[in-house]
Amino acid sequence: MAISLTEAAANHVRRSLENRGSGEGIRLGVRTTGCSGMAYVLEFVDELQPDDEVFESFGMKVIIDPKSLAYIDGTELDFVREGINEGFKFNNPNVRGECGCGESFNV
Numbered sequence: 001m002a003i004s005l006t007e008a009a010a011n012h013v014r015r016s017l018e019n020r021g022s023g024e025g026i027r028l029g030v031r032t033t034g035c036s037g038m039a040y041v042l043e044f045v046d047e048l049q050p051d052d053e054v055f056e057s058f059g060m061k062v063i064i065d066p067k068s069l070a071y072i073d074g075t076e077l078d079f080v081r082e083g084i085n086e087g088f089k090f091n092n093p094n095v096r097g098e099c100g101c102g103e104s105f106n107v
Helices: 007-020 066-072
Strands: 025-033 036-046 053-057 061-063 074-081 085-091
Touching: 007 025, 007 036, 007 061, 007 074, 025 066, 036 085, 061 066
Parallel strands: 025 061
Antiparallel strands: 025 036, 053 061, 074 085
């Protein structure tokens, strides 16, 4: 089981935490929503929970709750710039389909 960040994603997380002034890392999870069933959720983590799974890449922590891990195990989180747009890209080997707008997925 593993979740990883690319160097670009880790650098973006590092800058975000520095600008914020605090934080253990980022939490990656999933929630039920959208036309395909699930969507990714990202948030800052100030305090780890006892059942959190913690993965580290390039010195940055990615924190996962056990329920989400089943859907995102093996995911690589990248940070990409395409033209004037930038954002996280989720390379999840478990995804079997995505909605047309790209907001949700199913496994």
